[in-house]
Amino acid sequence: xxxxxxxxxxxxxxxxxxxxxxxxxxxxxxxxxxxxxxxxxxxxxxxxxxxxxxxxxxxxxxxxxxxxxxxxxxxxxxxxxxxxxxxxxxxxxxxxxxxxxxxxxxxxxxxxxxxxxxxxxxxxxxxxxxxxxxxxxxxxxxxxxxxxxxxxxxxxxxxxxxxxxxxxxxxxxxxxxxxxxxxxxxxxxxxxxxxxxxxxxxxxxxxxxxxxxxxxxxxxxxxxxxxxxxxxxxxxxxxxxxxxxxxxxxxxxxxxxxxxxxxxxxxxxxxxxxxxxxxxxxxxxxxxxxxxxxxxxxxxxxxxxxxxxxxxxxxxxxxxxxxxxxxxxxxxxxxxxxxxxxx
Numbered sequence: 001x002x003x004x005x006x007x008x009x010x011x012x013x014x015x016x017x018x019x020x021x022x023x024x025x026x027x028x029x030x031x032x033x034x035x036x037x038x039x040x041x042x043x044x045x046x047x048x049x050x051x052x053x054x055x056x057x058x059x060x061x062x063x064x065x066x067x068x069x070x071x072x073x074x075x076x077x078x079x080x081x082x083x084x085x086x087x088x089x090x091x092x093x094x095x096x097x098x099x100x101x102x103x104x105x106x107x108x109x110x111x112x113x114x115x116x117x118x119x120x121x122x123x124x125x126x127x128x129x130x131x132x133x134x135x136x137x138x139x140x141x142x143x144x145x146x147x148x149x150x151x152x153x154x155x156x157x158x159x160x161x162x163x164x165x166x167x168x169x170x171x172x173x174x175x176x177x178x179x180x181x182x183x184x185x186x187x188x189x190x191x192x193x194x195x196x197x198x199x200x201x202x203x204x205x206x207x208x209x210x211x212x213x214x215x216x217x218x219x220x221x222x223x224x225x226x227x228x229x230x231x232x233x234x235x236x237x238x239x240x241x242x243x244x245x246x247x248x249x250x251x252x253x254x255x256x257x258x259x260x261x262x263x264x265x266x267x268x269x270x271x272x273x274x275x276x277x278x279x280x281x282x283x284x285x286x287x288x289x290x291x292x293x294x295x296x297x298x299x300x301x302x303x304x305x306x307x308x309x310x311x312x313x314x315x316x317x318x319x320x321x322x323x324x325x326x327x328x329x330x331x332x333x334x335x336x337x338x339x340x341x342x343x
Contacts, residue, residue, distance in 0.1 A: 002088065003191040006265065011160045020169070020170050021170060022170070022265060022268055022269060023171075023173050023174045023212060023269075023341065024171040024212060025109060025211075025213065025215050026216075027170065027171075027173075027174040027212070027300050028174050028177035028178060028181060028209060028212050028213045028244070029175070029181070029216075030076075030199065031078045031171070031174040031175045031177070031265050032178045032181055034078060034081055034322070035077055035078060035119050035152075035175065035178055035193060037146065038077055038081075038106065039066065039067060039073055039074050039077060039165055039178070040065060040067055041091060041136050041182055042061060042062050042063055042065045042134065042179065043065070043186070044059055044060065044061065044064055044182075044183060044186035044187060044190070045059075045060040045061075045296050045298075046058065046060065047295040047296055048060060049058075049291070049295045050291065050295060050296075050308075050311075050312070051316070053141075053291075053312050054286060054311050054314075054318040054321060054323065055319035055320065056318035056319055056321045056323055057192060057317060057321070057322040057323070057328060058181065058311060058318065058323055058325065059187050059190075059194070059322065059323070059324045059325070060296060060324075060325055061179055061180075061182070061324065061325070061327065061332075062296065062298050062327045063179060063230065063304070063326060063327055063328050063329060064199060064298055064299060064300055064301075064304065064327060064329060064330025064331075065298070065330075068102040068103050068106050068130070068331075069099070069130070069149065069312060069329055069331045070099040070102070070103065070256075070304065070328060070329030070330065070331060070332045071176055071179055071204075071206055071326065071328050071329065072099040072100045072102070072103035072105060072166075072176075072329070073103040073107065074175040074176050074178050074179060074265050075103070075105070075106040075171070075172035075173065075175035075176040075206075075209070076098075076100065076103035076104045076130055076164065076172065076175070076204060077103070077107040077110075077175060077331055078171050078172065078174060078175030078178075079154070079164050079171040079172050079261055079286070080092070080104070080107040080108055080110075080111055080164070080177065081111075081170060082171045083113070083162060086161045087162045088111065088112075088113050089326045090159065090160045090161050090162065090166050090212065091108075091113055091114030091115060091116065091158060091159065091161040091162075092104060092113060092114070092116070092157075092161055092162050092163070092305065093109055093115070093116045093117075093118070093152050093156040093161045093162070093164070094115070094117055094118070094152060094163065094164045094165065094199040095117075095118040095119075095148040095149070095151060095152045095165070095166065096117060096118070096119060096131075096166055096167065096253070096257065097119065097120055097123050097124075097127065097143075097255050097256060097308070097333060098123050098126075098127025098128065098131065098256070099117065099127065099152075099256055099329050099331060100166040100329070101119055101127070101131045101138075102127065102130050102165075103137075104131075104136075104164055105118065105131050105133075105134035105135075106134045107266060108134075108136065109136070112134075114137070114161075115130055115136040115137070115279035116136065116137045116138075116155055116159070117136050117137070117138050117139075117163065117341055118138075118140070118141055118148065118151055119138060119139075119140055119141070119289060120140070120141060120142070120143035121133065121141065121142055121143065122252070122255075123140075124142055124161045124255060124331070124333045124336075125333060126331055126332065126333050126334075127331050130331060136232025138235065141221040143258075144160050144248065146252060149158055149165070152165070157312065157335045157336075158322030162272020164288050165263075166202075166205065166259075167201060167202065167203035167204055167206070167207075167208075167259070167263050167266055168201060168207035168263030168264060168265045168266055169265070170188070170204055170265065172264065173205050173208045173209045173212070173269070173306075174204045174209060174212070175209065175308055176208075176209035176210070177208070177209025177210050177211075177212050177213040178203050178207075178209070178213070178237050179210070179326065180197065180211045180213035180214055180217070180324075180326075181217055182208035183324050184213070184214060184218045184221075184324075186216045186324075187219075187322070187324060190235070192322045193218065193220070193221075193284045193322060194214070194221040194322055194323070194324045195220075195221065195222065195321040195322050195323060196201065196207075196221060196222040196223070196275070196316060196317070196318070196321060196322075196323045196324070197214060197223050197224065197323070197325070197326075198220050198224045198226050198259060198307040198308075198310055198311055198316045198323060198324070198325040198326070199223065199224065199225060199226065199231045199307055199325075199326050199328075200205050200226055200229050200256075200261075200303060200304060200305075200306045200307050200326055200328040201225040201226055201277065201306075202227075202231075202256060202257035202258065202259040202303070203259035203261075203262060203266060203268055204225075204259075204262045204263050204267060204269075204338045205252075205263065205266055206326070206328060207223065207266075207270060207311075208222075208263075208265070208266040208269040208323050210271065210326070211243035211269060211270060211273040211274060212273075215273060220335075221324075222275035222276045222311075223273060223274050223317045224274070224275050224310070225238070225270070225274055225275060225276070225277035225278070225300070226277070226278055226279075226280060226306045226307045226309070226310040226315075226316065227257060227277060227279050227280075228250065228251070228253065228254040228257055228279065228280060228282075228302075228303070228306060229250065229253065229279045229280065229281050229282070229284065230246070230249065230251055230279075231246050231250045231257055231258055231259075231279075232279040233245060233246045233259070233260070233261050233262055234262050234267075234270065234274075234277045235276070235277025235278060235279060236277075237267060237271075238262070238264050238270070238271065238274060238276065238277050239277075239290070241243075241271070243261050243262050243264070243267050244260075244261065245261040246259075246260055246261065246262050248260065251282060252284050253302045253336075254285065254302045254303035254306060255286065255301075255302070256301060256302075256303030256304065256328070256329055256331075257303040259316065259337050267301070267309075270324065271281065277314075278310050278312050278315040278316060280309040280310050280313060282302075282308070283343065284309040284310075284312070284342075285302050285305050285306060285309050285341065286302075286340040287309065287343065288300070288306070288308040288311065288312055288343065289301075289302065289305045289332075289337070289341075290307035290340055290341055291308070291312065292305060292308060292327060293321065293340075293341065298330065299330045299332060299337065300327045300329070300332070301329050301331050301332035301336075302336065302340070303329065303331055304327050304329035304330060304332075305327065305329040307326050307327070307328070307334070308316070308325055308327060309324040310325075311323055311325050
């Protein structure tokens with residue numbers, strides 16, 4: 001195991017994105033074409049119980065049904081397909097608490113590309129084992145003391161590989177946004193126009209892609225960021241007008257959403273496009289997980305349930321409106337899922 005690097009400094013980081021060009025709606029459309037036949041077009045789900053609780057029409061995008069069990073496969077596959085021949089030959093490196101790591105490992109394996117995944121020592125066992133399934137190289141780090149971006153950069157430099165980060169990458173962002181394109185299309189086919197879209201938010205790659213998607217496909221749709229309590233860096237950053245960091249002391253339940261601060265690229269996209277950000281409690285997350293299972297028959301991990309939690313709790317306004325939401329992943333340890341069902 002590699003020795004941990006110093007933790008990230010500075011609670012505020014207002015530096016604008018400049019290392020890579022910002023993706024646009026056209027990039028999401030291009031990604032949709034590139035991914036056709038390679039990713040699962042997950043269905044749009046409804047249930048009268050969810051509508052009754054929310055007081056409106058709730059349209060659910062269930063990405064636990066995606067390959068590798070989360071939306072991350074979309075962005076990872078788009079990024080892998082965009083690699084040059086030289087980059088393919090040298091392989092890829094990423095850091096991930098699990099879902100992005102699985103996705104990169106799977107996408108790289110499909111293309112015959114070597115992958116090295118750096119994962120936190122406390123990553124859920126189900127995510128570690130699911131990542132191993134694709135036979136990548138895995139190294140572990142201490143979540144509390146390691147600058148994961150610096151670690152990935154160092155590992156990539158050692159082998160001449162390309163870093164595919166979990167969220168702050170234009171091709172990853174564009175790939176994630178394809179799920180919002182699908183939801184808008186399916187809602188329209190069913191006679192609905194989305195008043196709002198609630199999206200689970202960690203580093204901001206998924207919601208950035210979704211914001212770009214609806215900007216062109218459904219420009220009247222509000223886009224809401226939803227985060228766990230104690231990890232609401234996007235909500236606070238939107239309010240402050242600059243990138244702010246979390247203190248790292250929040251509860252670790254929603255392990256998929258524990259990014260320390262918004263990405264430079266993602267915040268540059270989201271700042272001008274998001275309606276607002278809200279945070280949900282552990283109790284609200286467990287309720288959402290339970291209702292997703294009971295009503296929709298979908299297993300959702302804690303981080304994947306926060307958007308549903310916010311809609312059911314009235315934190316994203318749904319009464320009298322049509323609200324879409326993303327269930328972003330379903331890779332949950334059985335013990336945690338049992339806690340949700342018993343809550």
